[in-house]
Amino acid sequence: MLAAISFFAWMDAVMKLLAAHYPAVQVAALRGIAGLPLVCLYLWWRGDAGRVLQVRWPLHLLRGVLGVAMLSLFAYGLQTLPMAVAYTLFFIGPILIALLSVPVLKERVRRSHWLALAAGMLGVLVALRPDQDALLSWGALAVLAAACCYAVSAITGRVLTRTDSNGSLVFWMTLLIAVGAGGLAARGWVPLRAEHAWTIVALAVTGFIGQMCITEAFRHGQAAVVAPFEYAALAWAVGLDWLLWRTLPDAATLVGAAIIVASGLYLVQQERRARQLG
Numbered sequence: 001m002l003a004a005i006s007f008f009a010w011m012d013a014v015m016k017l018l019a020a021h022y023p024a025v026q027v028a029a030l031r032g033i034a035g036l037p038l039v040c041l042y043l044w045w046r047g048d049a050g051r052v053l054q055v056r057w058p059l060h061l062l063r064g065v066l067g068v069a070m071l072s073l074f075a076y077g078l079q080t081l082p083m084a085v086a087y088t089l090f091f092i093g094p095i096l097i098a099l100l101s102v103p104v105l106k107e108r109v110r111r112s113h114w115l116a117l118a119a120g121m122l123g124v125l126v127a128l129r130p131d132q133d134a135l136l137s138w139g140a141l142a143v144l145a146a147a148c149c150y151a152v153s154a155i156t157g158r159v160l161t162r163t164d165s166n167g168s169l170v171f172w173m174t175l176l177i178a179v180g181a182g183g184l185a186a187r188g189w190v191p192l193r194a195e196h197a198w199t200i201v202a203l204a205v206t207g208f209i210g211q212m213c214i215t216e217a218f219r220h221g222q223a224a225v226v227a228p229f230e231y232a233a234l235a236w237a238v239g240l241d242w243l244l245w246r247t248l249p250d251a252a253t254l255v256g257a258a259i260i261v262a263s264g265l266y267l268v269q270q271e272r273r274a275r276q277l278g
Contacts, residue, residue: 001229004213009236011206012086013244014199015071016078021196024079026185028071032178034204035211039167039174042212048167055164055172059156063169064176066153072181073146080139082247087237089143091124094230096151104155116267120231123259126252157215170211231260 011031018027043049077086098117101107160169192200217226234257241247 001214001217001226002232004210004217005230005233006236007206007210007213009233009240011203011210012074012078013083013240014203014206015075016083017199017244018196018203019075019079021193022190023185023188024076025072025181026189027075028068028177029181029185030200031071031203031207032174032176032181034200035174035208036178038204038208039171042208043167043171046167048165051165052168052171055168056160059160060164060168060172061176063153063156063160063173064180066149066156067173067177068180068184070146070149070153071177072184073142073149077139077143077146080137081143082241082245084237084241084247085140086143087233088124089140090147090150091121091231091234092144093147093150093154095121096148097154100151100155101158105158110270112270113267116263116270119263119266120260123256123263124231124234126256126259154214161215166212166215169215170208173211174208231263234260 015027015031018030022030040049043052074086074090077089081089095117098109098113102109157169217229238257
């Protein structure tokens, strides 16, 4: 899960760079179109190409629609919000995943899970403190909607991993994003610039590896336990903000980061103890 978060953080930074030059839905389309060849090569290398049709179509279609909406909305939010503020708002996702895991996945969420999730959210608010203007902006609302789409998509992916292959999940998500977002972006498509070629390649590579990692994480881990590790993206957001936009964290950010890390370590420790007793 930590590997997935690191690659997705880089992908989000690349999306923010591209969103300054292209419409949000076109950025989402580029994510799918550029990543599809990598997914096909992966399936050919694994010998899983024949299994991509043996899937539960309704859930894959739902996940594809959610993927298009999530990427488009998040890219729109990145056009107007700093990466750190966007991540602050997006961190509602792990809470929603934990909430949905109870009725949908029939997972038992212990009190320690809820405490860790609440502490993680508190740390996010302490660290990044989105102001009222940011919370009321269209960009902020888009990021919140993207977080909701992500949570439902993650739970849907968890259900699909019980019957469908890892490769099929990544293939259909990527293909449906390419087709869906590409169709929506076609009318207002902005010609690509040559200087953005390597940026688009980076978008494809980081998105592909991140998707593979997060699919494996939710395949092998309980959703409510895996989800809190997404708070590690805070460190990446701060680092990338400094690297690309020369924004340094203040004392409150460091305090919030400490709270988030502590909540994650507490959750791991409680889960290890529960397994030993069980």
